[in-house]
Amino acid sequence: MDQAAFRLILLGIFLISATSDVVKKKQNVKIYSFHINSTVTSRYATTVITSRVGNMLAESQEIHFEVKIPKNAFISKFRMIIDGKTYDGVVKEKGEAKQQYTQAVSRRESAGLVRSVGRTLEDFKTSVTIAALSKVTFELTYEELLKRRLGKYELLINAHPMQPVANFKIDVHIHEQPGISFLDVKGDLSTNDLASAISTTRANKDAWVTFHPTQEQQTTCKGCGENGLNGDLLVTYDVERRNPKGEITVSKGYFVHYFAPTDIPRIPKNVVFIIDRSGSMHGRKIEQTRLALLRILSDLQEDDYFGLITFDSEINVWKRELLKATKANLEDAKSFVLKITERGATDINAAVLKGVNMIKQHPREGTASILILLTDGDPTAGETDTEKIMSNVREATVSKFPLYCLGFGYDVNFEFLTQMSLENNGLARRIYEDSDADLQLQGFYDEVAIPLLSDIQLNYIGVTNLTKTNFSIYFNGSEMVVSGQIMDNNVESFTAEVIAISKGNKVTYQETVMKKDLSDVPPENEKFMERLWAYLTVKQLLERQVLLKGQEKEEEKNYTLQLSIYYEFVTPLTSMVVTKPQEQEVEIADKPKERGESSSPGLALLYDVHRRGLHGQRLTAEPDFDADPWPESSFIMPTYISRISKVLSVAQPTLSVPVVHSNRFFLQAVNQSSPICYDVPLSHKLRLLEDTASEFSMNGESKTSRHGFRQIVFHYKTKHHLIINTKSINYHNGQDNVEFLWGKEPTQHETEGVSLVVRENEMDVTMGNIGVIILLHKKNGNMFLWPAIFEYPKNVNLTGILGKANISYEELHGSDTPTLKIMDKEVKTSWEDVTDYRFQSVSAKGCWLVPFQTVMQGEISDFTVTQL
Secondary structure, eight states: OOHHHHHHHHHHHHHHHHHHHHHHHHHHEEEEEEEEEEEEETTEEEEEEEEEEEEOSSSOEEEEEEEEEETTOEEEEEEEEETTEEEEOEEEEHHHHHHHHHHHHHTTOOOOOOEEETTTEEEEEEEEEEOTTOEEEEEEEEEEEOOOBTTBEEEEEEEOOSSOOSEEEEEEEEEOTTOEEEEEEESGGGSGGGGGGEEEEEOSSEEEEEEOOOTTHHHHSTTOSTTOOOEEEEEEEEEOOOOTTOEEEEETTEEEEEEOOOSSOOOOEEEEEEEEOSGGGTTHHHHHHHHHHHHHHHHOOTTOEEEEEEESSSEEESSSSOEEOOHHHHHHHHHHHHTOOOOSOOOHHHHHHHHHHHHHTSOOTTOEEEEEEEESSOOOSSOOOHHHHHHHHHHHHTTSSOEEEEEESSSSOHHHHHHHHHHTTOOEEEEOOSTTHHHHHHHHHHHTSOEEEEEEEEEESSEESOOOOEEEEEETTOOEEEEEEESOTTOSEEEEEEEEEETTEEEEEEEEEEGGGGOOSOGGGTTHHHHHHHHHHHHHHHHHGGGOOHHHHHHHHHHHHHHHHHTTOOOTTEEEEEEOSSTTOEEEEEOOOOTTSSSSTTSOOOOOOOSBOTTSOBOOOOOOOSOOOSOOOOOOOOSOGGGHHHHHHHSOTTOOOOOOOEEEEEEOOTTOSSOEEEEEESSOEEEEEEEGGGTEEEEEEEOSSSSSEEEEEEEETTTEEEEEESSEEEEEOSSOEEEEETTSSOEEEEETTEEEEEOSSEEEEEETTEEEEEEEEEETTEEEEEEEEEEOOTTOOOBSTTOOOSOOEEEEOSSSSOEEEETTEEEEOEEEEEEEOSSSSOEEEEEEEOOHHHHHSSOGGGGBOSOO
């Protein structure tokens, strides 16, 4: 027998043996039931995957549980039930989880991670050793807020139980207060041979989708086999939109406002496409980019204006200025696109600044301007310092229009693109290097193709801890979502106001609804609103983290961490620790990095560490717990409400919830020794002080969940701009920039009616005849700014939050409740001790607390700004 034949025989024996092992393993483990139950209430989806598995051997063996969940979701619960005993996963801060993991590794035990799988899914994998002929129940819960894209919401459910299951079922229940306008079921599991397993039912406000295939269908359908089902069920739907003012839902002290108007004309746009043609775009990347651009150009409307820039180490433009999307211009542009070839290095800085200048040179009233950058690499030519590039772009755009960054493939510096886009009111999107990359590019463009509103500000009365309330552009088919806490849950009505620009004109939507009409929430889902608020808050804070630095970043990171722990979300800041029954073995579930963000570009981050490796050796490699792939931020809560005594005994026994609803301001009344005070809700960009006659304004952005302001900005006579935050002070006089730092020796700067005096932790600002002190306070590790007026002529007509003067009141007696008469109105009040931050020496001071509306004779929306 020759050597080749001998090798073939050995290979055949090996394959037969391996196949026998697989078949034996399947026979030794039986999945009794596999259920996926997803409940969607007001777009918030909670999905529970439950699998009951039995060990069919007369000896103990390891049982595996592996499921895929959407990347946008947070795991919120995992448990194993073995012999009637429940083993719950506990969400902890990563460092604490790492320490527990390290101890487990030192005992040569196991640990595992969730890992990224493809574009939309993450893989959760664990295992446990089960006694002979015993059973284990695995239960995994994850939560997500469904996002509206191109006019629909998508609920993605993946099913791959690894074997045909007699009792297999997916149940979806959707409840939407305004009603469901359409419902569709797609995906790999909705093929013709599985169509009979799908049933849908619709009522006015509810829809049910059931997927219940037989065991035979699970083996004979297209893509099925001995391992049973392996695919996605995609439920798409939208809601009725009869009210252009949006949809408001209130439950248990929380609210959510969905705003997606459709009855408004589109805004013509000015769009510049900035295309990387460096050498790394060689081959399929550049081909797909050309193909996508040709389709996108065909979709431009005739009242749109557009420009094309290609760049490597040099910058090339199709035309020097934006041109109208006429048929002739589009044909010329397509000819230009067909000639784009790859070459050279990557000068992102010069390319983006060129795009900014093209838009600035072509201002059009009543239009929306958009920059779209596509690149697949790091900056390697021209300015290569990413911090400097971001600074240059930020200074050039002045937040006037959004920059969308599309990162092609895994080699791209996606964190840099994310930060640069967020700093300029846009977003970053990864374009996956697959056969449909051209469709991904076109799909993104479709999302931003039809702008309807710009400079949108959403305002609410009597609320706190709001999520994001200002948006640069609203596109057709998308949706703006704001959630928050209601300060007085006993109020009978709730008011929302939206202020925006439509084709150059200011438009206002205002809606007041009676809370008794908003109670249409199933009793079993009453807590969903609070969790929706927490999910959206954590998501947005994590996204914002990339924009912060220093102490403010640490403060918000700590807030986000504790909020994640309190609501048991597995986020980039937390890990879920699962203690297994075998000698207290430990597994860890992390929110994974997206592949390609590690030091090995192009490779998936596969960090599943199990008890034994490929050849049976024990693995002790340690995962990267400290790495933080997501840019984000902020809150503070207790820990693990369902196991609070257990967790707090280990973690922080004195941890509390500092609930800060508002900033409280003093106002000294005329001829009265006792001041008035009033509350201004947090999470607002406010017009603090304005004198239109002298072209002076002072605006401030309040902290998210604490006292004070994170940033205060002055403008004077169009060219003087002063930006103050807790780290530094930047002044621009139209030509030169001057930077000051807190904590240094006193510094003075004077020019053209502007005087700036910076001390260790306070600053005097004089612009014209108006003087303001800005104080930097440090309290319990928190830094914030506080403004106080010290000089202005009495004949100046100041407006804004701090512009009220000459107010008087009269104390009325004879009532059980303290009452003041202010401007001929009787107002119920209370005497409060309030911390006065108008001086460096902070002290408590008594005041009469009255409603904001009474003092300011207006609503908070009258004093908000879209841009500082």
